[in-house]
Amino acid sequence: MICAPTDSKLSIEKSAPGRRGLFCKNPLRAKAKVPANLRRKAAPRLPELAEFDVVRHYTRLSRLNFSVDTHFYPLGSCTMKYNPRFNEEAAGLEGFAALHPLAHDTCSQGTLELLHELGSRLTGLLGMDAITLQPAAGAHSEFTGLLLAKAYFEDKGQKERNEIIVPDSAHGTNPATASMMGFTTVNIASKSDGRLDVEELKKRLGPKTAVLMLTVPNTLGIFESNIEAIAKAVHDAGALLYMDGANLNALIGLVKPGDLGADMMHLNFHKTFSTPHGGGGPGAGAIACRAHLAPFLPVPTVKKEGGRYVSDFGDKRTIGKVKAFFGNTGVLVKAYAYMLAHSAKELGEIAECAILNANYVAAKLKDLYPPYSKEYCMHECVLTPGPDLAAKGIKTLDVAKGLLDRGFHAPTVYFPLIVHEAIMIEPTETESRETLDEFVAAMRDVHAEGSADPQALKDAPVTQPVKRLDEVQAARQPNLRW
Ligand SMILES: *Cc1c(COP(=O)(O)O)cnc(C)c1O
DSSP, X not given: OOOOGGGOOOHHHHOOTXXXXXXXXXXXXXXXXXXXXXXXXSOOOOOOXXXXXXXXXXXXXXXXXXXXXXXXXXXTTTOOOOOOHHHHHHHHOHHHHTOOTTOOXXXXXXXXXXXXXXXXXXXXXXXXXXXXXXXXXXXXXXXXXXXXXXXHHHHTTOTTOOEEEEETTSOTHHHHHHHHTTOEEEEEOBOTTSSBOHHHHHHHOSTTEEEEEEESSOTTSOOOTTHHHHHHHHHHTXXXXXXXXXXXXXXXXXXXXXHHTOXXXXXXXXXXXXXXXXXXXXXXXXXXXOGGGGGGSOSOEEEEETTEEEEEOOOTTOOOOSSSTTSOHHHHHHHHHHHHHSOHHHHXXXXXXXXXXXXXXXXXXXXXXXXXXXXXXXXXEEEOOHHHHHHTTOOHHHHHHHHHHTTOOOOEXXXXXXXXXXXXXXXXXXXXXXXXXXXXXXXXXXXXXHHHOHHHHHTOOOSSSSOSOOHHHHHHSOOOOO
C-alpha cells in the first residue's frame, strides 16, 4: 500500500551526470534576446535521470498520497466523499474549458445557460430568490454574505449595526470572517444538548446586531431544531439570519433553508456538489439570498432575455465583484452535471444516506467511544475516547495515529473546540456498509490495543513513511526543504 521509507531519495540525489531520458539530434537552441548581464553563468542544477527513473520517482511519490481514491477518509466537517469521474469529463468539454473569459456573451451562450440553470435549480432547492456563484470557497462566501449585510444596513441608514452573533458551535471560519471584516463578534455558549440557547440569544440581540451566523447542522453534527424561533427573534430585532450551509449534504432535498427563515446562506460546491475537497484545487461557493438582499449581490449575474442569456450588471447597490469573471466555472460545470444526474428526490436520498451512515458509525461505537450527544446526529458524529482509554492515558491523538496503522485516515480531532478530546467522524453518503464495518472494527481494535498496551498505541504510527512527529516543533520550526 505505502512504499517503504528507504527509497525516499530525492530526484536530485538520484541524478548521474550525462544520464538522459531523451536525446535530440539537433537540439533547438533558444535564441531569446536576453541581455548578456541577465543570462545565467552556469547551467541550472537539474537532476539528470533516465526516463524510467523519472517514471519510478513520480509513481512512488503518487503512492505516498492518502486519498479518497485509495482509502476511507472520515474527516469531519470536510465531506471527503467520492466524486463521480463523469463530472470531470463534463468540466473538461472543450466548449466549457477552452472558453476565453473575455468572450462576448453572444459567444458564451452555453456557459451562461449552464450558470443560469444551476443558479435557478439551486434557488428552487434552497427556497431562496437569488444567488451568486462567484465566491471561490466557503469562507469567501461568508465574506460575500457579510458584505451584503453591510450594504443592506447602509442602504437602510442603519450603520450602527456592527455586531455579529456567533454561537460557539459555529464553524471556525464564521467568527474569523466577522472579525476580519471589522465587525464585533458576540459569542454565545451552546446549551448542554448542543443547540443554540434561544433565551440567551434574545438577550444578546439588539439595535447593534447585524447578523446571526448559524451553522446548520452545527459543528456538533446537530440540527438546530429551534431555527424558526431563532429566525423570528433575529428578525424581530431587525437583524439578518445567515445560515452556514457548507455541509448541505445533510439537508439537501429534505428541507429548504429559505422556509426556515434564513435571509441568506452559503454552500460549498467542493463538499456537496462533486468537486473533490482538499489538496488545494479550485473550489467554489455560492451565496443564495431572499429578495431583500438580491440588489446587493455581486455582479455580473446571468439573466435570460428574449431567449438569450446575458450578463446582468444589476443595480447601483451591488457590492461589485468578489472574484474575476463568473467565478470558478469548471467547478460549477461539475456541480451542474451532478444535479442533472440526480432528481430532487435522489438529492434527498443523498442527505438521508449521509445521515444514516454517521448514525450507523456512532451506534456501532457508542459503547467504547461515547458520543457527545445522546440524540441522533446529522451527517457527522462527535465521539470521545471514553473513560477506559482516558484512565490509561490514551488521548484522541493516539486513537487518530492508531487508525493510520490500520489503513484509515484519521477523523477530525480536537474540533469542535467545545468538546473535550473530540473525534469528529463524517463517513459521507458514498461509503458502503462494508467499509463502515471495517472502520468500526479498526476503531474497536485501537481501543483494544489502547487498553491492553497503551505504550504501543502511543508509539503509533509504525507503518507509515514517518513515525510519530513532534507536532509542536513541526508547527514552530517547520523543515520544509531538502
Ligand atoms: C468547510 C466549511 C466552511 C469553510 O469552507 P472553505 O471552502 O474551506 O472556506 C465553512 N463552514 C462550514 C460549516 C464548513 O464545513
